[in-house]
Amino acid sequence: MILNGMAMKVRWAKQEELTGTIRGFSELFQNDSELLIENVKTTYRVLRVNEKLFFPVTINDKEWDNSFVCSPYTAYANYSKDEIKWKIKNKVVKKLLLLLLNIIAKWLRKGEIDKNIHINNFLLSTNPFPEWDGKEIEAITAFIVSEYPDHAIIFRSLNEYQHRSLLDLFKANGYDCIGSRQVYIFDLSKEAWLKHRNNKHDNKLIKRSGLQLINHEGMKDFLLQALELYRKLYLVKYSKFNPQFTLKYFQDCYDKKLVKFQGYVDEKGSLKAFSGVFTIDNTITSPLVGYDTDMPQKEGLYIHAAQLAILNKFETGLLLNLSSGAAGFKRMRGGQPSIEYSSLYLKHLSRSRRLRWQVLKTLSNKIGVPIIKKYKL
Structure with missing residues (x-):
């Protein structure tokens, strides 16, 4: 042709x-x-x-x-x-x-x-x-x-x-x-991001929570817990027609480094929030997210999970597409609606x-x- x-x-x-x-x-x-x-x-x-x-x-x-x-x-x-x-x-x-x-x-x-x-x-x-x-x-x-x-x-x-x-x-x-x-696009500098008052509040909340940040390497032992948090949020709270990922999917994505996992763990070793980011060329997304939906909203566990993806954006310098949902939250933290x-x-x-x-x-x-x-x- x-x-x-x-x-x-x-x-x-x-x-x-x-x-x-x-x-x-x-x-x-x-x-x-x-x-x-x-x-x-x-x-x-x-x-x-x-x-x-x-x-x-x-x-x-x-x-x-x-x-x-x-x-x-x-x-x-x-x-x-x-x-x-x-x-x-x-x-x-x-x-x-x-x-x-x-x-x-x-x-x-x-x-x-x-x-x-x-x-x-x-x-x-x-x-x-x-x-x-x-x-x-x-x-x-x-x-x-x-x-x-x-x-x-x-x-x-x-x-x-x-x-x-x-x-x-x-x-x-x-x-x-x-x-x-x-969807909400984060395409701003860290300096511009920090000018949003909500982000400063989020940083204080995360520091106050005392939860331990776990990097990708450390998440290997928490993948089953991550899957459970994802399922509670997306399949139980929202809809069974969201993707019903299996443990094999999480493990294979981890082993092949297709998804970068990070999370927060409490003093008992229980995963309370996590984010899995996926990158193609100049775009980051966070398709795998979860947090303990049984905990009070004031604990800010969704904030913990969402900020992991945002911080990855600043580490890499790439554009972040943070998908849809939680519109007010994302707008107040620098997300551009599209x-x-x-x-x-x-x-x-x-x-x-x-x-x-x-x-x-x-x-x-x-x-x-x-x-x-x-x-x-």
């Missing part, structure tokens, strides 16, 4: 061609994905573009109970049901919303919304992108359509702050961009399937995103 005057080579990568983090994740998912994430059933491959660009790819058909990290159906239907259950207090309103959502869910399933390919999918809540100018988008699209003509093509985790030019290029290449949530989008290529699909996505696009971009911005969610 010749595009823009140069030959574009797009193909599936061989394992021996991979290096670094891409190789590590590919080794993790060579076998059954459910051994690593209990609620993720997917086919995992790696796309090679030209000489040095590699994207992890997940391929799905109709795994309706998958985590939202590879299931749009779960993101728009299953996860939304859980959010209604824990956020809406009025019983009548809650019942009506769940009834409406069940109707929408059936309509989405009929439109095969989970028949898709996610590109650059590390199966994390936030997938950082490599430094990429997007010039290969057309070639990648043509290759995937030729390989999987019945699958939607999805690039998740594109935010306005980092990826404005990429989003424009996706639109220019026939992609639809659907708003999903608001709407996150998924870019989808649908032109090769049937009109009926495209219609589902167009409705979701309208609901998300015309209603959801304005609400997110207005209420600073």
